[in-house]
Amino acid sequence: MAQKKKKKNGGRTALLAARAILRVAVVVLLIVVLVKSAQAAYSFGYSVFTSEAMEASPGTDVVVTVTEGMSDRQVGKLLESKGLIRDSLVFTIQCRVYGYEIYPGSYVLNTSQTVTEMVELMSEEPETEEADSSFLPEDSSESESSREAETSGGV
Numbered sequence: 001m002a003q004k005k006k007k008k009n010g011g012r013t014a015l016l017a018a019r020a021i022l023r024v025a026v027v028v029l030l031i032v033v034l035v036k037s038a039q040a041a042y043s044f045g046y047s048v049f050t051s052e053a054m055e056a057s058p059g060t061d062v063v064v065t066v067t068e069g070m071s072d073r074q075v076g077k078l079l080e081s082k083g084l085i086r087d088s089l090v091f092t093i094q095c096r097v098y099g100y101e102i103y104p105g106s107y108v109l110n111t112s113q114t115v116t117e118m119v120e121l122m123s124e125e126p127e128t129e130e131a132d133s134s135f136l137p138e139d140s141s142e143s144e145s146s147r148e149a150e151t152s153g154g155v
Contacts, residue, residue: 047090048097051114054084059112066122068104075102075122084109084118091115095123 062082072095076088100123109118
């Protein structure tokens with residue numbers, strides 16, 4: 001009978017040891033997952049708030065056409081497919097965080113430009129013909145003669 005007790009206690013000890021090892025393994029696994037997740041989150045956040053070019057200057061010019069109705073995400077995917085940016089999701093988040101609105105049109109972008117430079121270029125509101133004509137100066141000769149007539153009390 002004494003031998004049966006020893007076997008039972010030996011089985012319990014082995015079971016307790018296995019449980020302890022399993023718990024330690026789970027804790028280590030959770031720590032590894034947490035550290036890797038933190039590294040990935042930091043790297044992603046860093047790429048959102050910093051801007052790096054794909055290539056060193058002079059880079060390569062690439063023509064990109066943004067059509068009416070394209071979302072920031074679609075523009076980001078287009079830029080990524082053209083080799084201008086590394087991650088379209090980072091581009092999308094930058095547009096939303098900084099409040100950029102991408103306007104339709106054709107743009108000549110360069111692989112040596114940073115994401116911020118590209119976004120700023122594409123978010124400049126295009127000038128319309130009406131806006132251009134409102135900023136044209138008056139004919140200087142006509143306005144000068146009008147002013148002279150007014151000041152001299154002439155004709």
